[in-house]
Amino acid sequence: MSTSLPSVRREAVTVLGGRLTVEVQIAGTGAPLVYLHQAGGFGWDPLLRHLTERYTVYVPEFPGTSPDDPHAIRRVADWSDLVLAYQEVIGQLGLQRPVLVGASFGGMLAADLAAHFPELPGRVVLLAPLGLWLDDAPVVNWNAVAPDKLPALLFHNLSSDLVKAVLQLPTDPEQMRARMVARIWAYGCSGKFVWPFPEHGLRRRLHRITAPVLLIWGRQDRIVDVQYAKEFTAVVGDCTTAVLEECGHLIQLDQPQLTMATLDNFLA
Amino acid sequence: MRITLFEQAPYRYLPADFEERFDSVCDTPYALVDPHRMYESMRSFLDELMVGARSGFDALLVTEHGQSAYDVMPNPDIVAGALAYATELEGLNVGIMPLGRTLGKTHEPVRVAEEYAQLDVVSGGRLIAGFPVGLGYDVTINNGVPPIEARGRYEENLDLVLRAWSDPAPFPWNGRYSRYPQVNIWPRPLQSRPPLWVTGIGNPRTMQMTLDRDFGFNYFGFSGAKLTGKRIFPRFWELVERSGLPANPYRVGFLQTIAVADTDAAADRRYAEHAEYAFRKGLGSIPSHLLGIPGGIDIQGLRAVFADPGDVGMSRQMRGASYRELVAAGAVIAGSPETVAEQLFAFCREHRIGNLHAMLGFGSLPTELVRDNIQLFAEAVAPRLRQLWSDTDYAHHWWPERLGGRPSATTAAPATQSDNRNERTVA
Numbered sequence: 001m002s003t004s005l006p007s008v009r010r011e012a013v014t015v016l017g018g019r020l021t022v023e024v025q026i027a028g029t030g031a032p033l034v035y036l037h038q039a040g041g042f043g044w045d046p047l048l049r050h051l052t053e054r055y056t057v058y059v060p061e062f063p064g065t066s067p068d069d070p071h072a073i074r075r076v077a078d079w080s081d082l083v084l085a086y087q088e089v090i091g092q093l094g095l096q097r098p099v100l101v102g103a104s105f106g107g108m109l110a111a112d113l114a115a116h117f118p119e120l121p122g123r124v125v126l127l128a129p130l131g132l133w134l135d136d137a138p139v140v141n142w143n144a145v146a147p148d149k150l151p152a153l154l155f156h157n158l159s160s161d162l163v164k165a166v167l168q169l170p171t172d173p174e175q176m177r178a179r180m181v182a183r184i185w186a187y188g189c190s191g192k193f194v195w196p197f198p199e200h201g202l203r204r205r206l207h208r209i210t211a212p213v214l215l216i217w218g219r220q221d222r223i224v225d226v227q228y229a230k231e232f233t234a235v236v237g238d239c240t241t242a243v244l245e246e247c248g249h250l251i252q253l254d255q256p257q258l259t260m261a262t263l264d265n266f267l268a
Numbered sequence: 269m270r271i272t273l274f275e276q277a278p279y280r281y282l283p284a285d286f287e288e289r290f291d292s293v294c295d296t297p298y299a300l301v302d303p304h305r306m307y308e309s310m311r312s313f314l315d316e317l318m319v320g321a322r323s324g325f326d327a328l329l330v331t332e333h334g335q336s337a338y339d340v341m342p343n344p345d346i347v348a349g350a351l352a353y354a355t356e357l358e359g360l361n362v363g364i365m366p367l368g369r370t371l372g373k374t375h376e377p378v379r380v381a382e383e384y385a386q387l388d389v390v391s392g393g394r395l396i397a398g399f400p401v402g403l404g405y406d407v408t409i410n411n412g413v414p415p416i417e418a419r420g421r422y423e424e425n426l427d428l429v430l431r432a433w434s435d436p437a438p439f440p441w442n443g444r445y446s447r448y449p450q451v452n453i454w455p456r457p458l459q460s461r462p463p464l465w466v467t468g469i470g471n472p473r474t475m476q477m478t479l480d481r482d483f484g485f486n487y488f489g490f491s492g493a494k495l496t497g498k499r500i501f502p503r504f505w506e507l508v509e510r511s512g513l514p515a516n517p518y519r520v521g522f523l524q525t526i527a528v529a530d531t532d533a534a535a536d537r538r539y540a541e542h543a544e545y546a547f548r549k550g551l552g553s554i555p556s557h558l559l560g561i562p563g564g565i566d567i568q569g570l571r572a573v574f575a576d577p578g579d580v581g582m583s584r585q586m587r588g589a590s591y592r593e594l595v596a597a598g599a600v601i602a603g604s605p606e607t608v609a610e611q612l613f614a615f616c617r618e619h620r621i622g623n624l625h626a627m628l629g630f631g632s633l634p635t636e637l638v639r640d641n642i643q644l645f646a647e648a649v650a651p652r653l654r655q656l657w658s659d660t661d662y663a664h665h666w667w668p669e670r671l672g673g674r675p676s677a678t679t680a681a682p683a684t685q686s687d688n689r690n691e692r693t694v695a
């Protein structure tokens with residue numbers, strides 16, 4: 001596992017006819033890989049660091065989560081606007097058929113990008129993606145959960161060093177407040193597309209995905225039940241599914257080694 | 269000073285250990301309710317407001333809370349409609365003040381414009397129209413509105429309501445949140461424009477909006493006005509001064525839970541358990557994460573709240589609060605008429621409050637005691653407070669003409685749709 005923080009550069013990409021500028025973090029060398037992060041924001045976790053060893057990893061920051069422009073989210077009108085914005089970001093970066101990886105909320109976005117624009121990705125990796133809705137197994141809306149109950153919903157391996165480190169807040173009061181504000185605001189920005197449901201018609205478009213898809217789900221996912229995996233595999237033509245044991249919703253933090261191995265195998 | 273009667277509509281028979289087992293909103297099991305006792309709670313609530321109307325209160329106030337056990341009031345306009353007609357029948361010249369329909373949550377803004385217009389007609393021009401943004405849980409969980417859109421939806425809906433009231437010609441409304449091919453409501457309000465009030469919790473942006481648009485500003489002292497009043501009101505008056513406006517006390521309303529008995533000791537004996545019921549099983553049992561759903565508070569507001577959480581007063585302790593703690597924080601003002609009048613007079617004078625909204629029924633307080641509280645307050649407390657501001661030249665511009673108000677000629681016209689369109693890119 002790569003442990004050091006990669007050298008990261010930033011690029012600002014203006015899309016939607018000049019209405020929105022998306023900040024993109026870029027690290028690593030190799031073929032292009034676009035990573036769409038989860039609802040609470042982005043960090044260079046072990047999986048992402050690992051990917052920088054073989055790929056140039058592009059991480060568009062979700063509108064509103066870039067520190068210099070917290071109100072960017074207000075310039076995204078609706079889900080369609082958001083999907084088009086990300087397609088334009090990838091186009092303007094000049095990436096040819098990148099690997100498209102999305103986790104949770106980012107997985108919903110990645111799946112819909114691949115459905116709207118089947119030629120855009122070379123391959124697609126979805127880590128416990130949102131985007132569908134089953135009345136029998138409602139997706140748990142993490143934004144409506146008491147903060148002290150959230151870790152047990154997001155993670156299975158609460159005692160792992162990595163999960164503990166992710167959950168650890170800074171001890172300095174000012175830094176702690178800044179971290180909490182950033183996290184709440186990130187949830188608020190992505191929340192624009194998770195109420196009333198994190199579902200925007202993806203089911204009607206899933207059949208359009210033509211790129212090979214790797215779908216990874218945690219057996220103990222308590223946000224989006226593992227039975228959702230079947231909904232994807234039933235419709236997506238070229239879909240490899242891996243269900244990880246002892247694994248909750250934020251897969252690459254709960255089972256980093258297994259996630260890396262599964263991705264490496266698929267991308268080899 | 270204007271003195272109004274406010275009540276929420278609580279179900280009075282929740283189990284003793286309610287606050288340990290349930291939240292008071294969203295997922296409270298309705299199986300806790302005996303339907304006959306719900307009828308009795310609702311009926312006595314309406315009866316008590318009518319007692320207030322007959323006792324000389326200047327207006328009757330109700331709030332809107334969906335899927336809530338502490339204020340069973342999914343649409344205040346239904347209750348307000350009943351009160352409007354009943355008071356017309358009895359010839360009672362009292363304001364009808366829903367505080368009111370929540371524009372951040374509604375998916376039917378034209379319906380809100382219609383309901384208020386009809387209330388104004390039925391009441392013969394006695395509507396005082398409140399427009400709150402709405403509480404997080406009600407906007408988002410009960411109505412599916414993303415928190416980050418609540419304020420944009422509120423602003424657009426408010427513009428639509430005001431235009432629906434005033435535009436003489438039918439118009440199409442091509443909004444971001446709602447689209448109507450034609451808006452031409454019947455009836456229109458009887459008043460040329462009913463006075464408008466907005467409830468705030470301390471956000472200077474909301475305060476400034478009331479000044480810019482010439483609305484009244486309401487503050488609710490639930491979280492302990494002895495803790496929060498000295499923060500909220502000076503903030504408001506500083507904005508008034510900075511805006512170059514006169515410091516007219518009538519532009520401020522203040523809501524306070526009040527419990528009056530013949531003596532201080534009698535008030536404590538009579539009200540303690542019911543006040544504890546009200547705060548513990550009501551507001552105290554709304555989990556804070558359901559009020560502060562991410563996105564509802566802008567990032568600048570988050571920074572302000574995290575740096576200085578003083579505006580929340582004793583809210584976080586409310587679920588287990590004792591009567592003594594409630595009184596100490598000022599969440600409840602209780603005592604003999606002298607004690608209560610003295611405290612309220614001093615508070616309202618210090619903070620330039622021109623409208624006192626007296627909450628005299630609360631929690632499990634039996635209806636006989638609510639009536640006693642209302643009548644004793646009306647007879648022995650209100651007369652001592654009314655004189656406040658009577659020695660000034662300020663006119664009440666945020667009150668219906670029929671009730672002695674002098675609606676201002678400068679009351680803001682609704683923004684036109686084209687004015688507003690630039691903001692439409694803002695959610």
